[in-house]
Amino acid sequence: MAFSNPIPPPLFKPPRPDRLTRKTVTIPGSSKPINPNFSKELAKEKKEEKNKKIASEKAVSIILRREATKEVIEYKKNKNKKKGNSKKLLPRTVLEALHERITALRWQSALKVFELLQEQLWYRPNAGIYIKLIVMLGKCKEPEKAQSLFEMMAEEGCVVNQEAYTALLSAYSRSGRFHEAFSILEEMKNTPNCQPDVFTYTILIKSCLQVYDFDKVQIVLSDMECMGIKPNTVTYNTLIDSYGKAKRFKEMESTLVEMLRQRDCKPDVWTMNSTLRAFGGSGQIEMMEKCYEKFQSAGIEPSIKTFNILLDSYGKTENYEKMGAVMEFMQKYHFSWTIVTYNIVIDAFGRAGDLKQMEFLFRLMQSERIKPNCVTLCSLVRAYGKAGKAEKLGGVLRFIENSDVALDTVFFNCLVDAYGMMGRFTELKEVLEMMERSGCKPDKITYRSMIKAYSVNGMTNRATELRNLLTSLEKRQ
Numbered sequence: 001m002a003f004s005n006p007i008p009p010p011l012f013k014p015p016r017p018d019r020l021t022r023k024t025v026t027i028p029g030s031s032k033p034i035n036p037n038f039s040k041e042l043a044k045e046k047k048e049e050k051n052k053k054i055a056s057e058k059a060v061s062i063i064l065r066r067e068a069t070k071e072v073i074e075y076k077k078n079k080n081k082k083k084g085n086s087k088k089l090l091p092r093t094v095l096e097a098l099h100e101r102i103t104a105l106r107w108q109s110a111l112k113v114f115e116l117l118q119e120q121l122w123y124r125p126n127a128g129i130y131i132k133l134i135v136m137l138g139k140c141k142e143p144e145k146a147q148s149l150f151e152m153m154a155e156e157g158c159v160v161n162q163e164a165y166t167a168l169l170s171a172y173s174r175s176g177r178f179h180e181a182f183s184i185l186e187e188m189k190n191t192p193n194c195q196p197d198v199f200t201y202t203i204l205i206k207s208c209l210q211v212y213d214f215d216k217v218q219i220v221l222s223d224m225e226c227m228g229i230k231p232n233t234v235t236y237n238t239l240i241d242s243y244g245k246a247k248r249f250k251e252m253e254s255t256l257v258e259m260l261r262q263r264d265c266k267p268d269v270w271t272m273n274s275t276l277r278a279f280g281g282s283g284q285i286e287m288m289e290k291c292y293e294k295f296q297s298a299g300i301e302p303s304i305k306t307f308n309i310l311l312d313s314y315g316k317t318e319n320y321e322k323m324g325a326v327m328e329f330m331q332k333y334h335f336s337w338t339i340v341t342y343n344i345v346i347d348a349f350g351r352a353g354d355l356k357q358m359e360f361l362f363r364l365m366q367s368e369r370i371k372p373n374c375v376t377l378c379s380l381v382r383a384y385g386k387a388g389k390a391e392k393l394g395g396v397l398r399f400i401e402n403s404d405v406a407l408d409t410v411f412f413n414c415l416v417d418a419y420g421m422m423g424r425f426t427e428l429k430e431v432l433e434m435m436e437r438s439g440c441k442p443d444k445i446t447y448r449s450m451i452k453a454y455s456v457n458g459m460t461n462r463a464t465e466l467r468n469l470l471t472s473l474e475k476r477q
Contacts, residue, residue: 091122102132107140125156131167138171143180146171161193166200173207178216181207189227196227202235209242214251230262237270244278252278267295269303276306280313288313308340315348323348339365343375350383355392358383373405378414385418390427393418409440416446420453428453444470 094117101110114133117123130153137146150168154160165188173181181204188196201224208216217239224231231239236259243252256275259265272295279288292310296302307330314323327345330337342365349358362380365372377396384392393415400407412435419428428450435442447470454463 089116089120091120094120098129102136105136105140107137107142107145110136111145125153125158127153127158127161127164130158131164134164134167134171138167138174141175143168143171143175143177162188162195162197162200165191165194166196166203169200170203170207173204176207176211178208178213185223196229198224198229198232198235201229202232202238205235206238206242209238212242212246214246214248231259231265233259233265233268233271236265237268237274240271241274241277244274244281247278247282249278249282267298267300269300269306271295272300272302273305273309276309276313280309283313283317285313285317285319304335304338304341307335308338308344311341311348312344315344315351318352320348320352337365337368337370339370339373339376342370343373343379346376347379347382350379350386353383353387355383355387355389371405372399372403374408374411377405378411381411381414381418385414385421388422390419390422390424393427407438407440409435409443409446412438412440413443413445413449417449417453420449420456423453423457425453425457444474447473 094113098110098113098117101107101113110133114129117129130149134146134149137143137149146168150160150164153164158164165184169181169184169188172178172184185196185200185204188194188200201220205217205220208214208220221231236255239255240252240259243249243255252275256267256271259267259271272292275291275295276288279285279291288310292302292306307326310326311323314320314326323345329335330341342361346358346361346365349355349361358380362372362376365376377400380396381393384390384396412431415431416428419425419431432442435446447466451463451466451470454460454466
């Protein structure tokens with residue numbers, strides 16, 4: 001299948017950021033032109049992009065230095081112990097090592113460095129450090145460790161404030177320990193100067209929504225109302241995004257209406273993106289376009305994420321003409337493509353069977369120094385499998401051998417399915433061996449893809465064996 005209205009040809013190249021002079025332009029599906037005043041949004045996006053690059057460079061630096069730093073600390077600690085000087089390490093050395101481990105969520109190593117910090121002669125209890133550690137432990141789903149630090153913090157004389165309680169509540173709620181989280185909430189209400197605020201409630205709401213416990217969300221919202229605390233933009237955006245992902249459009253729309261009624265709580269680009277993603281992801285393109293028009297008329301300017309959502313929605317519903325229009329708009333107004341943009345468009349070309357354009361974009365993203373990831377590779381594998389191009393799948397595997405892309409079970413499942421569709425069982429067996437070497441275990445999808453392949457090719461005995469194996473695995477779980 002080829003595009004009836006092809007997206008710009010191989011000469012098309014996603015532009016780099018530049019200073020712009022904008023004119024009024026309309027994207028198909030919107031009866032009103034896009035507001036030309038994008039300068040503030042662009043400046044913000046450029047700053048964010050610059051900060052991301054800096055953060056990425058720092059991350060690489062941290063990875064390279066991390067173990068070296070650990071070795072230096074251990075060396076100095078052991079050396080100083082021999083001299084009877086283990087409590088005289090430089091503050092900067094220890095604090096930098098602690099910060100790096102917290103940032104990387106290496107909680108075990110971070111706690112060891114914190115113990116070393118407490119041994120120093122210059123050490124003074126600091127509430128900020130404790131809170132950072134508690135937040136880290138919450139992200140790592142170690143609420144008991146977070147509780148221990150919270151208690152230690154109080155014992156060392158630090159002021160236990162609302163921020164510390166919120167960090168502990170977050171640690172329990174992130175782990176699905178809602179009984180303890182709600183108990184902490186009640187304790188906060190009865191503790192002077194530690195009253196829960198909108199941030200505390202929003203964290204609790206977000207945790208409830210992550211496990212789709214909408215009943216608890218209503219309890220939290222009712223409690224907020226009793227406390228006289230109004231939801232803010234972040235609270236509403238969290239609700240709208242989660243309702244949209246759960247396809248609970250009625251609740252999503254009523255939440256948006258309620259948000260619009262608030263004088264000091266205006267929708268922003270995150271509100272727009274969540275709404276567009278909800279309707280676009282469910283194939284409701286007309287509703288998505290109407291919402292885009294309304295947000296636009298309200299003065300909310302789209303971001304690169306907005307255009308990625310539009311591209312993804314149009315691509316998956318085979319609205320290639322509109323998809324092409326969005327791409328041309330991005331080209332004209334110098335919106336830099338991200339890896340998400342590339343993945344969306346590569347997947348769309350793959351689904352449409354236009355392998356030439358798909359491969360061109362794959363090469364282009366590498367020339368733009370955007371590193372392909374598992375999502376990119378899955379799109380290539382699905383497209384080649386559908387087209388019966390076994391030699392092209394070999395090319396993908398050769399690319400992987402010369403890269404450092406971290407493979408996951410989803411990628412291997414795509415590969416198993418692709419070889420299975422072509423009846424290439426020798427290669428399929430090799431994929432399973434690769435999977436084992438990579439430390440990825442077959443899951444239900446892996447076995448179902450194999451069963452389908454063996455059944456289609458008349459290998460009923462092998463298919464039956466795998467069905468029995470799958471049944472026994474499911475019983476164990």
